Amino acid sequence: MTTPTLEALNLTAGTWNIDPAHSEVTFTIRHLMSKVRGSFAQFEGRIDIAEDLLASRATATIQMASIDTRNADRDAHIKSPEILDVEKYPTMRFVSTGVRTDGDRYLVDGELTIKDVTRPVTLEVEFNGVGTDPWGGTRAGFSATTSISRKDFGVEFNVPLQGEKVLLSDKVDIQLEIQAVLQQ
Numbered sequence: 001m002t003t004p005t006l007e008a009l010n011l012t013a014g015t016w017n018i019d020p021a022h023s024e025v026t027f028t029i030r031h032l033m034s035k036v037r038g039s040f041a042q043f044e045g046r047i048d049i050a051e052d053l054l055a056s057r058a059t060a061t062i063q064m065a066s067i068d069t070r071n072a073d074r075d076a077h078i079k080s081p082e083i084l085d086v087e088k089y090p091t092m093r094f095v096s097t098g099v100r101t102d103g104d105r106y107l108v109d110g111e112l113t114i115k116d117v118t119r120p121v122t123l124e125v126e127f128n129g130v131g132t133d134p135w136g137g138t139r140a141g142f143s144a145t146t147s148i149s150r151k152d153f154g155v156e157f158n159v160p161l162q163g164e165k166v167l168l169s170d171k172v173d174i175q176l177e178i179q180a181v182l183q184q
Contacts (some may be wrong), residue, residue: 003053003101010130011049016140016180018045018060024177025062029150030169042066045094047142047180054099058108062092083155089115108144114153121146123176138182147173
């Protein structure tokens, strides 16, 4: 795939701040025989779109204490030292290291830090378009997904069940729905 130009995407080079009121950071993890979904309510970030789209960069910081799995007891346990230890490690951080294409997919490589452990991750990104909001601002939309091993980040908690089964899977699927506003 030839990388589309900024003009073809109707995208402007510059700094785009993530609008948390119109964005979501969510995750899914297997718990027993089903999957549990959760989200983080407090986060911030920016996307620096370069004239050469593949030279663009992104950063994001997520407040770990803002986790919400729709169950207060579970959230308290996840925040505890046994799992995420949010008092000692209050943020999760993503810093991109490169943008590339693979066929018709955009891939954003970066480093994810959880509990002071940094590992490489690749986000598969879908560009959802650009438009003008009712207040005259310019907004761009992006969807992104990745999967991580929680054990790779020192999140080891689990409970053994019958046979080889455990309470939680190691794999965590991460989903992002991002709306970013061009800074003037």
